[in-house]
Amino acid sequence: MAAVDTTRPATRTAQPxxxxxxxxxxxxxxxxxxxxxxxxxxxxxxxxxxxxxxxFLLGGVEALLMRVQLAVPENSFLDPSTYNALFTMxxxxxxxxxxxxxxxxxxxYVVPLMIGARDMAFPKLNALSxxxxxxxxxxxxxxxxxxxxxxxWFAYAPLSTGAxxxxxxxxxxxxxxxxxxxxxxxxxxxxYATITNMRAPGMGWGRLPLFVWTILVYSILLILALPxxxxxxxxxxxxxxxxxxxxxxxxxxxxxxxxxxFWFFGHPEVYIMVLPAFGIISEVLPVFARKPxxxxxxxxxxxxxxxxxxLLVWAHHMFATPSPDVVLAFFxxxxxxxxVPTGVKIFNWVATLWRGTIEFKTPLLFGVGFISLFLVxxxxxxxxxxxxxxxxxxxxxxxxxxFHYVLVGxxxxxxxxxxxxxxPKITGRMLSESIGRWSFAIMYVGFTVTFLVQHSxxxxxxxxxxxxxxxxGNLALWNMISTIGSFMLGIxxxxxxxxxxxxxxxxxxxxxxxWKANTLEWFTESPPPANNFDTVPRIRSVEPMKDIRRQVExxxxxxxxxxxxxxxxxVTA
Amino acid sequence: MxxxxxxxxxxxxxxxxxxxxxxxxxxxxxxxxDLLSPExxxxxxxxxxxTLYWIVMAVAIPIFLxxxxxxxxxxxxxxxxxxxxxAQIRGNTRLEIGWTVGAAVIVxxxxxxxxxxxxxxxxxxxxxxxxxDVQQAxxxxxxxxxxxAGREPPVPPDGQALNIDVNGLQYVWRYTYxxxxxxxxxxxxxxxxxxVPTDTTVVLSIRAQDVIHSWWIPAMGGKFDAVPGYxxxxxxxxxxxxxxxxxxxxxxxxxxxxxxATVKAVPPAEFEAWLAGKRQEIDAANQAAAQQRxxxxxxxxxxxxxx
Numbered sequence: 001m002a003a004v005d006t007t008r009p010a011t012r013t014a015q016p017x018x019x020x021x022x023x024x025x026x027x028x029x030x031x032x033x034x035x036x037x038x039x040x041x042x043x044x045x046x047x048x049x050x051x052x053x054x055x056f057l058l059g060g061v062e063a064l065l066m067r068v069q070l071a072v073p074e075n076s077f078l079d080p081s082t083y084n085a086l087f088t089m090x091x092x093x094x095x096x097x098x099x100x101x102x103x104x105x106x107x108x109y110v111v112p113l114m115i116g117a118r119d120m121a122f123p124k125l126n127a128l129s130x131x132x133x134x135x136x137x138x139x140x141x142x143x144x145x146x147x148x149x150x151x152x153w154f155a156y157a158p159l160s161t162g163a164x165x166x167x168x169x170x171x172x173x174x175x176x177x178x179x180x181x182x183x184x185x186x187x188x189x190x191x192y193a194t195i196t197n198m199r200a201p202g203m204g205w206g207r208l209p210l211f212v213w214t215i216l217v218y219s220i221l222l223i224l225a226l227p228x229x230x231x232x233x234x235x236x237x238x239x240x241x242x243x244x245x246x247x248x249x250x251x252x253x254x255x256x257x258x259x260x261x262f263w264f265f266g267h268p269e270v271y272i273m274v275l276p277a278f279g280i281i282s283e284v285l286p287v288f289a290r291k292p293x294x295x296x297x298x299x300x301x302x303x304x305x306x307x308x309x310x311l312l313v314w315a316h317h318m319f320a321t322p323s324p325d326v327v328l329a330f331f332x333x334x335x336x337x338x339x340v341p342t343g344v345k346i347f348n349w350v351a352t353l354w355r356g357t358i359e360f361k362t363p364l365l366f367g368v369g370f371i372s373l374f375l376v377x378x379x380x381x382x383x384x385x386x387x388x389x390x391x392x393x394x395x396x397x398x399x400x401x402x403f404h405y406v407l408v409g410x411x412x413x414x415x416x417x418x419x420x421x422x423x424p425k426i427t428g429r430m431l432s433e434s435i436g437r438w439s440f441a442i443m444y445v446g447f448t449v450t451f452l453v454q455h456s457x458x459x460x461x462x463x464x465x466x467x468x469x470x471x472x473g474n475l476a477l478w479n480m481i482s483t484i485g486s487f488m489l490g491i492x493x494x495x496x497x498x499x500x501x502x503x504x505x506x507x508x509x510x511x512x513x514x515w516k517a518n519t520l521e522w523f524t525e526s527p528p529p530a531n532n533f534d535t536v537p538r539i540r541s542v543e544p545m546k547d548i549r550r551q552v553e554x555x556x557x558x559x560x561x562x563x564x565x566x567x568x569x570x571v572t573a
Numbered sequence: 574m575x576x577x578x579x580x581x582x583x584x585x586x587x588x589x590x591x592x593x594x595x596x597x598x599x600x601x602x603x604x605x606x607d608l609l610s611p612e613x614x615x616x617x618x619x620x621x622x623x624t625l626y627w628i629v630m631a632v633a634i635p636i637f638l639x640x641x642x643x644x645x646x647x648x649x650x651x652x653x654x655x656x657x658x659x660a661q662i663r664g665n666t667r668l669e670i671g672w673t674v675g676a677a678v679i680v681x682x683x684x685x686x687x688x689x690x691x692x693x694x695x696x697x698x699x700x701x702x703x704x705x706d707v708q709q710a711x712x713x714x715x716x717x718x719x720x721x722a723g724r725e726p727p728v729p730p731d732g733q734a735l736n737i738d739v740n741g742l743q744y745v746w747r748y749t750y751x752x753x754x755x756x757x758x759x760x761x762x763x764x765x766x767x768x769v770p771t772d773t774t775v776v777l778s779i780r781a782q783d784v785i786h787s788w789w790i791p792a793m794g795g796k797f798d799a800v801p802g803y804x805x806x807x808x809x810x811x812x813x814x815x816x817x818x819x820x821x822x823x824x825x826x827x828x829x830x831x832x833x834a835t836v837k838a839v840p841p842a843e844f845e846a847w848l849a850g851k852r853q854e855i856d857a858a859n860q861a862a863a864q865q866r867x868x869x870x871x872x873x874x875x876x877x878x879x880x
Contacts, residue, residue, distance in 0.1 A: 061582075080827040152824050158801060159784040159826060164743075249721075249802025255785060256800060289651070295664040298673075320780075320787060322723030322805040324693070332687065336680035343676040350643050351668075351872045359654040368648060375640050379633045382680075386687050388694045389626045391795020392611035392619075395787060395822040459611045461791040463822040466830035472818070474608075498591040530637070 025081030039123035040530060041108050044130050046426065048105025049419075051130075052098050055137060057493075059093035062086045064490055067450075071483040073471035080174055083467035084150035085169070089140075092173065095269065096180045097137050099411050100222075103276040104129070104187050105214040106418050109426060111191060113521030114209045116200025116536040117387045121193035128189035136179030143172035151464060155236070155264065157247030157258040170240065177233040181226045188219035188226075195219075200520065202539035209519045209542065210293065213300045214279030217307045218272050225268035225309065232261035256321060263314035271310040273407060277414030278345060281367050284417050285349055286543075287365035287517045289356030296542055299487060300347075302341035309338040319390040328387045335385035342378055346371060361515070362436030366417035369444050373409025377402055380455070397478075401451045408447060408489075416443070416496065423500070424514045428526040429507030435499040436509030443492030449485025453478040512513040518543035594811030614792025614817050616809040618694045624795055625690045632679060694794070697729045697774045697808040704773035704810075705841035707733050711753040712848075715778070716760050723803035726776045732772040734808070737767065741779070741799035741821065744828040750848060763852045766835045770844035771811055779805040784826065790819030790836050798823055811838040 035043060066086050069078040078086070108126065112119055120126045143149065149169030151160045160170050195216045199208070208216075236258070238244040245251035247258050277298075286293045293299065315323065315331040349371055358364065379400040386388050393399060416439075423431050457478040462469055467477050513522040522545050524533050540547055608628070613623035651657075700707075707713055716724070716738040726736060738749040750761040769775045779788045781799035788807070789796035799804040821832035839847065 038641045072863060080830065084824075084827060084829075135811065150827070156785055156824070159824065164784055253802075290653070290659040292661060292663045294662065295669050298664065298669050318798075319798050321800060322798065324724075325691070329688070333684055336684055337677075339680060340673060340676045344673050346640060347672045349668070350640060350647060351662075351665075353644070353647040355662065356647075356651050357657045357659045358648060358651050359653045368644065371644055372641055375637065379637055382683070383626065383629050384632065385631055386625060386683065388622050388687065388691060388795065389611075389629060391797070392622055392626070392791065395789075395796065456608050459609070459791075461612060461789075461819065463789070463820060465824045466820075468830050480829055 039127050039128060041112050041120045041123065042528060044106050044126050045109025047130055048101055048108055051134060052102035052105055055093050055097035059090050059098055060490055060493060062090040062093065064486055065485040066090065067486040069467060070479045072480065073476050074468050078467060080467045081150055085148035087465055088149050088152050092176065095153060096176060099287060099381040100184060101133050101409065102415055103218065104184065107191055107276065110422060110521055111194060111212055111215055113524065113532055114212050114519050115195065115198060115203060116520050116533060117194060117198040118532050120190050121198060122190050125186050126189050129183045129190065130477060132179050132183035136176045136183060139179060140172055140176035143169050149173040154262055157236060158255055160236060161247055167275055174233045174237050178230060180397040181230045184222050185226050188222035191215055191219040196422065200536045200539050207539050207542045210282035210296065210299055211279035214303055217303050218276050221268045221310065222306050223271050225265040228261055229265035232258060259318050259321065263317045266317065268310050271306055273411050275306065277411040278303065280414045280418040281349060281370055283519065284363045284367040284421050285352045287515050288359045288361055289353050291352060291356035292543065295349035299345055300346050302344045305341040306338060309334060313338055316385060319387040320394055332385050332387050339378060346375055350404040361431055362431065362440060363417045363421035365437065365440040366413050366420060370410060370417065373405055373413060373447065377405030377409055380405065393458060394456030395464050397454040397462045397464060400464055401454035401458065404451045408511045419496065423508030425521055425526050427504060428510050428513060429503050430510050431499050431503045431507060435495060439492050439495035439499060442488055446485050446488025446492050450482050450489055453481045515547065516549065517546050522542050523548065591735060605606060612791035615812040616793055617698065619792060619794040619837045621690055628686055629683060632683060637709045644735050664726055676693065695727060697734060697776060698728050698810060699729045699731045700733060700774045700810065701772035703771065705735060705770035705844060710845060710878055712751045714751045714753050714755065716749040716751045716757055721780065724806045726778045726806040727773045727808055734776040736776050736778065739777045741780045741781040741788065743783050743826050744832040746834045759863065761848055761855060763851065765833065766837055768837045768839060768844060768847050769811065771838045772840040773841065774808060774810045776808045777806060779807065786821045786825050786832065787823035789822040790817050792817040793824050793836055796822045814838050814840060
């Protein structure tokens with residue numbers, strides 16, 4: 001907080017003023033021990049982001065291998081067991097090792113800064129969360145050298161029981177579930193404790209940034225849903241090794257029990273993966289539209305309602321099972337209901353852009369891409385909720401397209417918005433706008449080319465999880481288009497990887513608040529010092545930085561306007 | 574980068590995307606209608622599902638166009654310009670209540686429509702006049718060997734349907750036909766290809782022997798999971814001869830992709846001839862097996878009583 005403008009009159013208030021001028025970026029200690037032993041939420045957050053992004057690239061390579069196999073009918077590039085292992089690892093990696101933990105990574109880095117805290121509530125538990133995640137990933141990927149799991153990320157019993165999958169791959173998967181599960185649980189408790197107890201003075205629940213709202217709800221959902229999965233995975237483990245028969249119908253067990261337990265976790269998991277993405281979008285859009293978020297309370301309330309309803313929709317993954325019609329009807333209606341708060345959020349985001357002055361920076365592009373793609377995933381979700389229609393669409397490429405629109409078009413695009421938005425805060429450097437734009441354009445087109453035609457492939461009768469398909473109808477055409485698109489998507493991701501690596505050294509100095517943003521993380525330096533804040537201002541609205549900038553303007557003499565904060569593109573080197 | 578090029582570029586990108594989308598839609602519209610909807614063969618349940626799908630589509634398209642249109646309009650119209658001032662609006666309670674209620678009304682309407690369609694999809698009609706008379710043909714019994722929990726096979730109003738037992742096992746579908754007696758051991762069975770009579774209500778009991786499979790012939794309606802320990806059920810009544818392919822739709826192991834199925838509809842007389850032929854085949858095979866057994870037993874010393 002040292003940069004003092006000498007033209008400014010003596011301070012008329014005890015309120016701290018934001019640092020205005022960009023300075024050179026301070027070197028932080030980078031020895032490997034400083035990372036291994038750290039309990040600093042920012043370092044842990046960075047390690048989360050880097051590790052999970054590495055898993056994202058691994059999962060992406062697995063996806064591309066599958067797309068190569070499916071490019072032409074009756075291909076023999078991969079054998080069935082390799083293909084089954086690939087889609088299992090792809091799904092497991094993307095869910096348990098990428099989307100959920102990278103959101104924890106953003107949460108780790110940003111939440112304490114957003115609420116004006118100096119660290120998380122339990123810094124050592126925070127480090128434990130990260131290392132358990134790393135251990136889970138290690139255990140799971142080590143199975144590559146033995147017998148990788150082949151039963152899908154959902155591991156339906158009885159296929160996953162010892163009689164049909166005797167190899168250790170399923171056990172490695174169960175181990176991953178436990179390790180990443182404990183990691184997420186510990187992390188969720190940490191977030192909950194931090195957000196409820198460590199907010200800046202004046203930051204009531206009505207002034208909590210929307211991203212923090214979503215991380216809070218994410219944590220609650222994790223605490224409610226994960227123990228069910230942990231229990232189910234333990235039952236599976238005892239079925240496999242200790243002679244129990246929870247899922248074996250020939251001994252009085254029940255094969256549908258696994259599905260109920262798995263999806264009781266699995267559907268909240270979808271909202272665990274998408275609600276913080278909503279939060280990122282709710283932070284990014286108002287900043288670049290230069291307009292307050294439209295309907296703050298409605299968006300926060302919709303988050304809570306989605307989480308509540310998200311616990312009541314699990315059996316819509318089971319519409320084709322022999323369940324009574326009344327059960328199917330209940331889960332259709334609950335799934336319909338969840339589309340209402342989700343729709344409200346989309347309307348609110350569009351209304352946020354309405355009558356703003358939209359600056360087309362890369363985070364905004366990804367945010368807008370998110371809205372346009374997530375909308376498609378939301379609408380196809382309504383088709384899937386109509387259970388007689390679901391009987392035709394479920395377990396086909398239509399569903400594959402649907403949830404990739406939600407999880408890639410939704411979560412991943414929001415994650416990229418978050419990367420471009422917070423990279424200046426994390427590193428003190430700007431990412432290149434022009435490379436970012438290219439990355440967005442290639443990813444958007446690549447995504448659409450990959451997944452739009454998969455709806456049609458599914459409706460033509462192509463089921464999921466098949467390593468080959470016959471040359472009937474248009475399947476060969478759809479799959480070739482899809483494969484081409486997937487490589488474009490991959491290139492688009494690599495362009496951002498390149499952007500990140502080059503901007504670490506060459507990026508323009510960001511200064512504390514390059515976007516003129518609304519929330520408190522932009523009050524401190526970029527990157528923030530170890531203690532985050534020397535002083536924490538009193539919070540008077542949901543946009544504390546806007547208040548602070550206004551106050552600075554008010555206190556500045558009109559005849560001598562202050563220099564514009566943050567000369568955004570002063571390229572050094 | 575030239576500052577003047579900054580704003581037109583995203584707009585150009587958007588228009589290019591829109592154009593590409595439009596061209597793609599135009600190019601695909603002459604193709605089959607199944608490009609945009611599920612398959613629906615000549616059976617009423619599949620056609621009702623298709624109709625229901627199109628009703629949802631009719632609701633979805635205006636919402637899609639409306640929201641994407643508003644989004645694109647906002648991006649073009651409200652991009653940052655010199656002198657433009659962002660409106661500091663924090664919300665509009667009436668508007669927000671309006672679209673919440675509107676969304677709720679839409680999903681309520683969709684739920685009502687679904688319930689209106691459900692009976693015609695779930696409940697089979699009577700066989701047509703040109704169909705097989707199962708009573709006369711002596712195919713009234715149910716071939717289900719063991720009935721688990723789950724869904725009872727539906728019964729048409731006149732109670733006359735051809736009940737076929739569909740059993741999923743790694744990696745083949747086995748069909749057992751009824752034969753009028755209570756012994757399930759002597760019934761006609763077939764693998765992979767299911768032959769059925771046209772204009773006849775065919776009710777399937779679907780089960781699995783090992784892991785979970787899912788019965789799916791796209792043109793014959795939705796898929797129904799075959800879960801060990803449970804019985805699932807569906808039906809179809811095919812109005813014209815033909816052959817329709819499908820395959821297992823639930824991951825069941827390494828050869829999941831090759832667990833295929835075909836439904837072949839033939840006129841009732843042909844069906845009865847096929848059934849009789851199958852029975853002869855099976856009887857001949859049984860006789861051959863019995864002969865072999867006799868030979869084996871004849872070659873052995875007589876068994877000790879009480880041994």
